Amino acid sequence: METFTRRRDRFEMFDGFDSPAVNLTFTLDLPDFRPWCKAQGLPPFHVLLRAVLRSTLKVENFRWRVLDGEVIRIDRLAPSFTVVNQHNDLNFAQFDWSDDLREFVARGVAAREEASAMTALNGKYQTMTPRECRDQVFITCIPWLDFTSIQHPVAVLANPDIPSIAWGKFRDGPAGRLHLPFSVQAHHGFVDGFHIHQLAEHIAAELTAMMA
Template identity: 25%
Template sequence: MIEINIDNWERKAQYNFFKDFDDPFMGTTSNIECSQMYMKAKESNESFFIHYMHKALQVINEIPEFRLRILGEKVVQYPIINGTTTVFKHDKTFNFCYFKYIKNFNDFYIQTTNAIELAQKNELLVSKPMQDLIHVSVIPWRSFTSIKHPRIFKDSDSIPKLVFGKVFKTEEKYFMPVSVDAHHALMDGYHVSEFFNKFEVLLSEKQY
């Protein structure tokens, strides 16, 4: 990782303004068209979640602001951001699942499938204090228009949080609600919109 020189940083004014807010996170929800990828995953009987999670991590790693974290008085940028998600268990509780971002989709699919299965079998709620990742939750039972996260207010809480909801159909197209919560000292609505736009393009590519 590299340390950002805050004094010479183009976001110095915005960073100093928002960094000491009691709740510096901003939240945005958008319905993302996912028709091509959703139908492809269903036809191939593969996990739609793993398909779109791979693309979400691809976009996150392409946008530098999503790789920024606040560590104490420093701002650092990680070279690669990996994933963690909540995994629903058979007893209707959940566990945390950790997986690495791998550019090759087939390799990503295999390792993420194995990670999910391991998390489902683990009786302990395993939480790892890492910063080079993105926090992800999935609510496949309902679509939503907004969401609020529980949060421990401390300096190290600067990890963006994503939530994916239930796919719904409108006028022969499939959409999925996606929520992004991000630390406003590190990024703005422009960067969150950039994520949504790039993510939607990848989910709609004709290769799917």
């Protein structure tokens, strides 16, 4: 927490705002990993999900949360993401982490199938303690839209400490690149635009390393 100690004055300033959230939407430039996924028999969404979550842990500022008025640092993530069910209603998929790519994907696919088959909202979230909730990053994908902005919901306006990340429709970029709209919302007391830039760089590096 040494890094946070140096930043505490920024945190205290932004934390006193009615809404201390920073929200950036930008075009994320990535290596086009879709052909590699097709050759490996892996769904691109889940591969990107893993790269995004691994990258959030590599940027120290995305590890900080607020619990009972105190700043804590998380060491793990409980993967989760939004799905739509047979009625096109929102639901939440959640599963246990695995460092193995194929196992991570398999668990994610199983969680997606389970959540999308539910009519009622997934009740697993209601059983989580406030501390367990902090081991999350809220993930949503809107694959139908090339959006240019998004407003993420926050349960308590003054406490957006759990980052929210969204991405949209893939589109071909130049020379084997992939472009997609990407949004990051986080507590500005923890995260600045520079840290969001770092996150984007790590995601691209994760995918490049995976395909090597």
